[in-house]
Amino acid sequence: GWQRRRSWTGVAFGLMVIKPQLGLLLPFVLIAARQWGILAVAVMTVLVLALFSTLLLGTGIWHDHAAILPLFNRFAHEKFAPYAAMVASPYVSLHLMGAPLFIAAWAQATISLFVLLVILNLFAHPHQGSPCLRFGLLACGILLATPHSMVYDTPLLAIATATLFMVAWRKGWADSFEMGAFVIILLMPFLQPLLMQYGVAVSWLFLLVFFAALLRRYRMEFQPIN
Numbered sequence: 001g002w003q004r005r006r007s008w009t010g011v012a013f014g015l016m017v018i019k020p021q022l023g024l025l026l027p028f029v030l031i032a033a034r035q036w037g038i039l040a041v042a043v044m045t046v047l048v049l050a051l052f053s054t055l056l057l058g059t060g061i062w063h064d065h066a067a068i069l070p071l072f073n074r075f076a077h078e079k080f081a082p083y084a085a086m087v088a089s090p091y092v093s094l095h096l097m098g099a100p101l102f103i104a105a106w107a108q109a110t111i112s113l114f115v116l117l118v119i120l121n122l123f124a125h126p127h128q129g130s131p132c133l134r135f136g137l138l139a140c141g142i143l144l145a146t147p148h149s150m151v152y153d154t155p156l157l158a159i160a161t162a163t164l165f166m167v168a169w170r171k172g173w174a175d176s177f178e179m180g181a182f183v184i185i186l187l188m189p190f191l192q193p194l195l196m197q198y199g200v201a202v203s204w205l206f207l208l209v210f211f212a213a214l215l216r217r218y219r220m221e222f223q224p225i226n
Contacts, residue, residue: 003131007037014045021148022156025119025141032124084201085193088154090208091147093201108147111208115141118215129222133167133214136160140211144204151189151203160214161185167217174217181213 001009013030016023030039053061087093091108095101119141122134139159143149164182173179184191188206195202 002035002038005035005037007041009035010038010041010043011045013038014042014049017046017049019153021146022142022153024146025116025138028116028120029123029138032120085196086150086152087201088143088149088151088192088203088207089147090144090204093204096196096201097199111204112145115145115211122218129218130163130167132159132163133218133221136163137211137214137218140207140214144207144211151192154189154203157185157210160210164214164217167221174220178213178217181210185210 001012013023013026016026026042027039030036030042084096087096089108090111091104094104094107099107119138122129122137136159139156143153143156161182164178168174168178168182173182184206188203191206192201192203
């Protein structure tokens with residue numbers, strides 16, 4: 001639908017409001033790509049879902065939602081002890097390993113800005129790069145850009161891992177770095193709980209390495225328009 005600029009594609013993006021922290025990059029992507037029809041339908045989908053939820057459950061749901069938002073920051077201050085093995089974001093991961101919250105927050109902001117600039121550049125300019133790799137980078141970037149990402153959110157990476165595997169199947173692996181990045185992202189959900197026993201949170205770093213490998217492969221596949 002995206003390739004043909006079909007407006008109904010916005011419904012799929014709008015449905016991501018069910019987990020809104022995973023949709024932080026989407027408005028920027030739609031604006032950068034000038035997909036105004038898709039953006040309008042996505043906004044309408046969100047508004048319809050919000051209205052339906054309010055009519056079904058009452059206005060109190062919004063007060064309750066606002067009331068639980070500070071819990072995440074409280075968990076971060078308390079080093080997220082019960083959920084440490086599930087953390088995938090740079091913000092909480094670095095704090096878990098002993099970094100002060102303001103340093104962890106600056107690191108998260110820097111990584112989020114880097115990811116945003118890369119994604120905007122990919123979607124804003126006409127090119128002949130692989131659209132599958134582009135959406136793979138978006139899927140990986142979404143997990144890096146939000147401080148709320150968890151290991152159980154990583155099935156989103158199926159888009160990225162499948163695409164990279166298909167490219168490598170047809171053309172071969174670029175080098176050992178690319179193959180290694182692919183392997184560690186598959187092992188990440190298993191390594192994170194194991195290494196957290198020693199106070200080491202690795203998911204965010206594996207995501208960053210994989211994002212770099214995807215971007216490198218995208219540049220290799222890129223065919224500029226003459």
